[in-house]
Amino acid sequence: MSTLIAAEGLGHGYHDEWLFKNLTLGINSGQRVALVGINGAGKSTLLKLLAERFPPLEGKIVKNKAVKIGFLDQEPQFNEGFSxxxxxxxxxxxxxxxxxxxxxxxxxxxxxxxxxxxxxxxxxxxxxxxxxxxxxxxxxxxxxxxxxxxxxTLSGGQKKRLALAKLLIEDPEILVLDEPTNHLDIDTIEWLEKLLTTGQKTILLVTHDRYFLDNVCNTIVELDRGKIFNYNGNYAYYLEKKSEREALDATVQHKNEQLL
Known part of the structure; x- marks a missing residue:
């Protein structure tokens, strides 16, 4: 599998506080990646950096210039005078x-x-x-x-659906989606799941919809306290392996404390 986009030594933050530093991450062709983490971990910021919405404070984003990225923002902006x-x-x-x-x-x-x-x-x-x-x-x-x-004349929900529709029509090499299921009913979400999992689409997304995440994504990337943890599986697999990792960390910490 070829790497379509990569982050090398990535660092970013706001108001003199770093969200993350020295992150390295690659997105391969055909991967459907969910970026997960607690609120405030920097998921949306990392998403926008990978979508090249603005430059990082440290490090760089590397991709082939011919590779097109389609980005769905949580609150898309439009020319309001357009039809x-x-x-x-x-x-x-x-x-x-x-x-x-x-x-x-x-x-x-x-x-x-x-x-x-x-x-x-x-x-x-x-x-x-x-x-x-x-x-x-x-x-x-x-x-x-x-x-x-x-x-x-459109509502916020209609605008979000319009932005998503345009991306699906354009069908770029990489889809970067921030909360794609917001303002969608269950039938439309199920249709979107089938569309995104047909063929070899490359996707990076953030969503609070765990069912959608579990049905669509084949890779989970967790952003936790400024570090990246990769899990090659769906959300259920991630939860299982995360629990094992945390149990191991707790055991190691306990042993270290006993040595002090």
Whole structure:
């Protein structure tokens, strides 16, 4: 397995207090990694550093420039003047622009037949119908149906779902997700679990949803008092091995105290 992104000697903190120092961590292709730890351990900070949202105070993030990272923030930021359609569809992607034009047109109760026929032909020429179906499935699952709606009119939960939908449509090499199940119902969470575990997706996430974590992730990385502990298994495996590690640490500490 190739390493897609790595942290080398990473250190960061706020207000003269370090969250962690000299951390080393690698994320391999096909790994679905959950970052766990108590509140305040620095999980979201480490997530943002690995997503290259800002530079670390110490150390560096190493990745191939060709590798694209998609980041879902807890509170995503948008251009509030955009429509949903403006935000979702990329200007650089011809298939997406055709799909955008088509989806906006069919929302019109009286679409122009000539334009509609042209779009049918162009979508077929660019083999975009399967992609259109994938996009519609993602949008519908996220409860996004009115593409002309302005982002400024959306609730916080709708904005989070919109940000997640865009990432799933873009399908970057690495998905970095901060609380992806917030504002999702159970059916949508189960659908998302299946989507993320299909194929060889590379994922790094933070979530308080233990069932989602257990069903999606195959590697657990614990951030504990500024140190990293790796567990190659799901959340249930992590709990078992963490308990064993803590029992061993307690035994060693007890023996050391007896020697003093």
């Amino acid at each position: 949903i359609s403006d935000h979702i569809f990329s200007l650089e992607n011809k298939q997406q622009q055709l799909i955008k034009e088509y989806e906006e047109l069919i929302e019109d109760p009286n679409p122009d037949e000539k334009t509609l026929n042209r779009l049918y032909e162009e979508l077929s020429e660019h083999n975009a119908w399967e992609y259109e179906h994938e996009i519609k499935t993602i949008l519908n699952r996220m409860g996004i149906t009115h593409l002309q709606q302005k982002i400024s």
